[in-house]
Amino acid sequence: GENVEQHPSTLSVQEGDSAVIKCTYSDSASNYFPWYKQELGKRPQLIIDIRSNVGEKKDQRIAVTLNKTAKHFSLHITETQPEDSAVYFCAASIGGNSGGSNYKLTFGKGTLLTVNP
Amino acid sequence: EPEVTQTPSHQVTQMGQEVILRCVPISNHLYFYWYRQILGQKVEFLVSFYNNEISEKSEIFDDQFSVERPDGSNFTLKIRSTKLEDSAMYFCASRREQVNTEAFFGQGTRLTVV
Numbered sequence: 001g002e003n004v005e006q007h008p009s010t011l012s013v014q015e016g017d018s019a020v021i022k023c024t025y026s027d028s029a030s031n032y033f034p035w036y037k038q039e040l041g042k043r044p045q046l047i048i049d050i051r052s053n054v055g056e057k058k059d060q061r062i063a064v065t066l067n068k069t070a071k072h073f074s075l076h077i078t079e080t081q082p083e084d085s086a087v088y089f090c091a092a093s094i095g096g097n098s099g100g101s102n103y104k105l106t107f108g109k110g111t112l113l114t115v116n117p
Numbered sequence: 118e119p120e121v122t123q124t125p126s127h128q129v130t131q132m133g134q135e136v137i138l139r140c141v142p143i144s145n146h147l148y149f150y151w152y153r154q155i156l157g158q159k160v161e162f163l164v165s166f167y168n169n170e171i172s173e174k175s176e177i178f179d180d181q182f183s184v185e186r187p188d189g190s191n192f193t194l195k196i197r198s199t200k201l202e203d204s205a206m207y208f209c210a211s212r213r214e215q216v217n218t219e220a221f222f223g224q225g226t227r228l229t230v231v
């Protein structure tokens with residue numbers, strides 16, 4: 001089955017700096033890669049996702065890049081703010097046209113991002 | 118904005134007891150999931166449910182686990198005889214379409230088995 005590795009496990013940056021979190025996946029059939037942010041005691045919330053037919057996607061200060069050949073994808077947060085502090089999870093999912101496909105998410109172990117004011 | 122809701126937020130149970138975790142997915146969603154997160158570890162897939170049946174389950178989802186959608190709105194996870202190692206945060210999630218779309222997560226139920 002799919003295996004997702006995520007690095008680093010903890011990341012501390014100064015406010016205004018950039019943060020980069022990297023993930024690798026094992027199953028070349030995976031074609032959907034969401035990133036979730038989880039604040040302490042709260043639910044995981046999607047912040048950005050990318051599908052395998054694109055290499056990069058950007059939404060304001062957040063961007064995700066995907067390298068299908070190398071099977072890795074990264075989250076980039078620019079101009080970090082204290083409210084960006086949270087645990088970030090990458091995930092991979094296999095999607096297709098077969099009926100009843102479940103599109104389960106396989107998660108990385110998470111990165112605790114701390115943005116110091 | 119519609120949300121996935123879960124009850125209870127925290128459940129403490131004795132080892133060997135049955136527990137039922139409840140979820141109300143977003144109303145027009147068709148695909149439902151349970152995940153769990155042991156403290157400090159990754160979120161792990163348990164089971165997916167579509168068209169009133171299980172579509173996939175993980176190795177974790179053994180005979181002690183079952184899911185049900187009893188009334189068209191609730192989606193429940195039952196653990197028949199809880200073990201200490203079942204202690205975790207359990208998340209319900211739902212998504213609307215078959216093609217890869219966002220999975221919306223509930224706020225979780227923290228299950229503590231003592």
